[in-house]
Amino acid sequence: MSIFVDEFMAGLKAKNPAEVEFHQAVQEVAESLEVVLDKHPIYREKKILERIAEPERVIMFRVPWLNDKGEVQVNRGFRIEMNSAIGPYKGGMRFHPTVYLGLLKFLAFEQVLKNSLTTLPMGGGKGGSDFDPKGKSDNEVMRFCQSLMTELCRHIGQFTDVPAGDIGVGGREIGFMFGQYKRVRNEFVGVLTGKGLNWGGSLIRPEATGYGAVYFAAEMLTTRGETLEGKTCLVSGSGNVAQYAIEKILDLGGKPVTCSDSSGYIYDEAGIDREKLAFLLELKNVKRGRIKEYADKFPSAVFTARDSGQDSNPLWDHKADCAFPCATQNEINAKDAQNLVSNGVYVISEGANMPTVPEGVNLFVEKKLLYGPGKAANAGGVATSGLEMSQNSLRLNWTREEVDSRLHGIMKAIHKQCVDASAAYGFEGNYVAGANIAGFVKVADSMLDQGLV
16 A cells, blocks of 8 residues: 555544444545546645545434334434535435444445446435344334434435435335325425335336346446356345346346345256246245245255355355345455356456455456446446436436436446546556546546535
8 A cells, every 4th residue: 555545544544443344445445546646636635535535424313213012122323424516415224233333434435436426416425223124013114214214304305315225224114214204394305215106216216226237247248248148147135136136137148046145045056037036026025034945945946054154155156157246245255256266257246335355356356357346336226216316306207118228328327437437547447446536536526616615
């Protein structure tokens, strides 16, 4: 690392102790940007990177609610309003026991650059709670969401901050939060995205992150004159990102062979076809069951239980061409990355946010793999949220074909920005540097235009 990055990171860590995911995300970006800061000294002079790494606003609050036994429960709610230089804050809400301030700051920081890449006018934010919806009744989830939104509603709005879903926050949770916002504020506006189709939602929104990650992989493959046709694909996760990544892989002629949840993963050598995918959607979205039931249903699949004592994830240790990590941050460790390379994987498109540890990222870049980092490859979700906001403002609904076409066009544009930026600054073929630079420059120039605010 350079003296600049060393000094910058030392200061950031001193101000934000014990926020390891935040440190990791900022360091990766800082290392990519040194050449940009050298070429444009005004970015250093005006301390643009230091300002982008400092949230404009952090909101933290108590969320009391009653469980079905009438017992008082207390969780913590957050909203990180990171940067609004190019538009209202935009980013998901995550409900998971691991949620804490540092995790959400990492996600909000990534969101700023990701939203910049989408070509849409959206700033970056993130929020959530340490509440765990798993195992809770619909009434418990509703009471929690209503309590959270009673406080959150005073900090968000269609022109201020527009939350969406994330891990643990799907259509059910968005519905409960939107209903409470409408009740308290007495207005029906596009304040949340991921809404139901009957009340302001957009077609393709649930599918968008997974579809986008596959579109991005297809764009990377075109640089080598290839397509996804006939490619064997490893997919992690079984939430909506993984589900629709699998669907789009099938649409483009690929063969998905894995998916997972917190209990373990299945490997289906015969491939997850459309009949099996339909079962998976029913299992996870309706029954809220475990992935082992897929292996019970289909004899071609083998279930492997998660072993927390292992030093790697066996899901990433199968022969394949492409990998789509769609579960959570840092799910691919250094050994997993080496296993992917050893097994012939040469396309990695990240559906999750920062799913690969820095050593893995460095290996993929060093080996010149087609590696699409999350802030570029999974930007389709927030891009389609932006399209939902546009439809809400226009008071109309676009067709499925129109939204999918716009999404595909946005992913092509993101890919082009990454390629162009990496070439312009001497990192040709490095999508990590390209995404960081392209996302940063647009936000930095907007901040310069708007003065010291």
